[in-house]
Amino acid sequence: MTILDGKKVSNDIKNEIAEEVKKMKAKGEKVPHLAAIIVGNDGASLTYVASKVKACERVGFESTMVRMSNTTSEIELLDKIHELNTNPEIDGFIIQLPLPKQIDTQKVLMAVDPDKDVDGFHPMNFGKMALDMSTFIPATPFGILELLDRYNVETKGKHTVVIGRSHIVGRPMSILMGRKGFPGNSTVTVTHSHTKNITQITSQADIIISALGVPNFLKAEMVKDDAVIIDVGITRVADDTSPKGYIITGDVDFKNVSKKASFITPVPGGVGPMTIAMLLKNTLLARELRH
Ligand code: GUN
Numbered sequence: 001m002t003i004l005d006g007k008k009v010s011n012d013i014k015n016e017i018a019e020e021v022k023k024m025k026a027k028g029e030k031v032p033h034l035a036a037i038i039v040g041n042d043g044a045s046l047t048y049v050a051s052k053v054k055a056c057e058r059v060g061f062e063s064t065m066v067r068m069s070n071t072t073s074e075i076e077l078l079d080k081i082h083e084l085n086t087n088p089e090i091d092g093f094i095i096q097l098p099l100p101k102q103i104d105t106q107k108v109l110m111a112v113d114p115d116k117d118v119d120g121f122h123p124m125n126f127g128k129m130a131l132d133m134s135t136f137i138p139a140t141p142f143g144i145l146e147l148l149d150r151y152n153v154e155t156k157g158k159h160t161v162v163i164g165r166s167h168i169v170g171r172p173m174s175i176l177m178g179r180k181g182f183p184g185n186s187t188v189t190v191t192h193s194h195t196k197n198i199t200q201i202t203s204q205a206d207i208i209i210s211a212l213g214v215p216n217f218l219k220a221e222m223v224k225d226d227a228v229i230i231d232v233g234i235t236r237v238a239d240d241t242s243p244k245g246y247i248i249t250g251d252v253d254f255k256n257v258s259k260k261a262s263f264i265t266p267v268p269g270g271v272g273p274m275t276i277a278m279l280l281k282n283t284l285l286a287r288e289l290r291h
Contacts, residue, residue: 001258004147004230004265010273013146014059017280021060032287033062034118034279035084035093039077039103040070044236045096052094055276061283064090074103078111085113092118092286094279097168115289118282121167130175136282141172143274144209144230148183153207153228153263160186161205163198163218163251169211169232177209198222215249220256229257229264232271248272 021031034056038049049065056063066080077095084093093116099105109117114124120136128135137145148155160177164170170190177186186207191198202208202222210218211232223229233251250267258264265271 001261002151002263004151004153004263004270006143006147006265006271006274007269009147009150010143010277012150013274013277013281014055017277017284018059020284025060029291030287031060031062032091032283033064033089034283035064035066035090036096037066037068037077037080037084037093038096039068039072040100042098045098049096052276052279055280056283059280061280062089070100072100072103074107077103077108081108081111085111085116090116091290092116092283094119116286118279118286120172120282126172129172132179136285137176137278138168138172139275139278139282140169140211140232140271141176142278142282143271144173144232145176145183146278147230147265147271147274148228151263153183155183155207156185158186158206158228159189159204160207160209161189161191161202162209162211163191163202164211164213164232165190165192166211170209173209173211177207210251212251214251216251216253218252218257220253220260223257223260225260226262227260229261230271231265231267233267234272 024031036049036052038045053063053065084090095108109121110123112122114122117125118136120138125135129137162170162174174188174190177184178188189201191201199222203224205227207228209230213233213235215235215237229252231250231252235249236246237249239247248268254266
């Protein structure tokens with residue numbers, strides 16, 4: 001069994017990006033600048049955005065965090081997006097999800113300039129991705145592809161089962177794994193809340209990508225020997241023995257599933273750090289496209 005070490009690989013990627021930034025600086029070029037809008041006070045979202053800002057510092061990017069109150073109206077948020085769209089200093093930006101209920105997420109995502117949409121959530125970029133055109137690939141799926149690539153995990157002709165059909169992970173992942181090329185060329189099954197007999201499906205999978213958000217959902221008896229297991233779950237579970245009062249738990253019963261798997265991502269230290277590294281990579285790409 002091999003651990004797909006997202007912490008290590010994401011560090012390698014950040015070092016590679018830092019080298020690129022050094023070269024840009026040496027040539028007197030402006031370094032990439034990422035902005036993140038966060039609406040409200042959700043603890044997990046604030047932690048993620050803080051990690052993204054810290055990662056920018058680490059590689060030498062400039063970053064801007066825009067905090068807006070929980071009562072922000074859709075119009076106010078659209079105005080802020082317009083400001084970032086037209087600000088020549090900003091190469092790319094993201095709007096941390098989820099958004100408060102009074103805001104229509106799709107409307108907001110469609111307002112982002114596709115050339116600055118480093119999350120790859122704009123329908124134009126999502127469509128380009130589905131059509132194999134060069135574009136920003138959403139950071140979490142992009143991070144999973146990068147892990148499979150760097151560990152040379154065979155995907156051609158394999159049966160990949162994706163658990164979850166979210167716009168951020170499950171849906172794009174299912175498209176990407178079926179695309180031509182490597183990683184890709186898989187036969188993909190998408191499962192979701194209405195799927196019947198999920199164990200029957202997962203137990204036939206060569207590769208399982210779980211993006212459900214239910215702690216320890218995937219048990220050893222749902223997995224065949226030598227399967228590749230990618231765990232996208234990051235749920236905070238209350239734990240009095242931990243200093244923070246919670247622990248981060250994945251979708252996979254790691255202790256037992258890892259005994260059967262050929263490759264597996266841990267939580268934490270698997271897909272999570274890859275997401276941030278690939279957001280930086282998309283920001284670097286946005287910078288290059290603008291110049
Ligand atoms: N919320 C959970 N994952 C993500 C992500 O990748 N990007 C944004 N913007 N919000 C998220």
